[in-house]
Amino acid sequence: MTTPPSSALADLEERTRRHVWSEGPLEQEMLSGHLEGWFLRFLVGMTGARDVLEIGMFTGYSALAMAEELPDGGRVVACEVDDSVADFARACFAASPVGDRIDVRVGPAADTLARAARAGESFDLVFVDADKPGYARYLDLLLTTDLLRPGGLIAVDNTLLQGEPYCGATTPNGRAIASFNEAVAADPRLEQVLIPLRDGVTLIRRARVREQPS
Numbered sequence: 001m002t003t004p005p006s007s008a009l010a011d012l013e014e015r016t017r018r019h020v021w022s023e024g025p026l027e028q029e030m031l032s033g034h035l036e037g038w039f040l041r042f043l044v045g046m047t048g049a050r051d052v053l054e055i056g057m058f059t060g061y062s063a064l065a066m067a068e069e070l071p072d073g074g075r076v077v078a079c080e081v082d083d084s085v086a087d088f089a090r091a092c093f094a095a096s097p098v099g100d101r102i103d104v105r106v107g108p109a110a111d112t113l114a115r116a117a118r119a120g121e122s123f124d125l126v127f128v129d130a131d132k133p134g135y136a137r138y139l140d141l142l143l144t145t146d147l148l149r150p151g152g153l154i155a156v157d158n159t160l161l162q163g164e165p166y167c168g169a170t171t172p173n174g175r176a177i178a179s180f181n182e183a184v185a186a187d188p189r190l191e192q193v194l195i196p197l198r199d200g201v202t203l204i205r206r207a208r209v210r211e212q213p214s
């Protein structure tokens with residue numbers, strides 16, 4: 001059994017479920033939820049992260065879950081392209097005692113990341129959960145700037161994409177994730193582990209393991 005969510009998270013989930021997502025690309029199923037929320041909390045706690053970056057916030061479940069685990073002074077910078085869902089999330093954060101730890105940045109995440117890199121910001125933990133075709137670009141930005149601190153961890157959501165990368169990709173998102181997974185696996189700068197949690201979460205870090213000389 002997984003520890004129950006806080007009342008703020010339970011409320012956020014309920015508000016997301018009650019909302020009518022009739023038009024546009026957003027739908028309530030995007031919310032990560034209880035199990036993944038606690039998994040992300042554990043990542044924050046185990047890595048001792050103070051500065052967390054989220055790429056793809058939606059109504060804010062994962063951002064708030066991670067914020068609940070942060071030490072005092074910690075923050076989550078949460079990137080979201082959709083204005084109205086960003087407002088929805090802000091209203092939910094206002095009802096949480098740790099909501100002020102979340103800095104919502106609205107706009108295409110690649111632009112937000114480039115701006116943050118130019119401003120010298122850096123992060124201990126990054127959760128990637130936005131548009132699947134954008135994943136390769138986000139990883140590249142994280143690895144070619146100082147956005148990811150030395151020893152930092154990246155968690156990437158939906159890397160199983162309902163089995164498409166393994167059973168044959170039939171959708172644009174499936175093809176994007178299949179190609180992302182192959183690129184990560186072939187990149188000698190990286191070490192990764194794909195965890196079959198919900199729709200798959202891959203943990204990625206800069207390579208540390210060295211072959212022992214024989």
Ligand SMILES: C[S@@+](CC[C@H](N)C(=O)[O-])C[C@H]1O[C@@H](n2cnc3c(N)ncnc32)[C@H](O)[C@@H]1O
Pocket residue numbers: 026030031032033055056057058059060061062063079080081082085107108109110129130131134
């Ligand atoms: C799967 S949802 C995120 C779920 C969220 N992490 C949670 O735990 O509930 C993906 C979100 O990424 C946002 N998104 C899509 N493309 C984006 C982009 N280019 N930049 C920033 N956000 C983007 C979508 O608007 C959507 O809200």
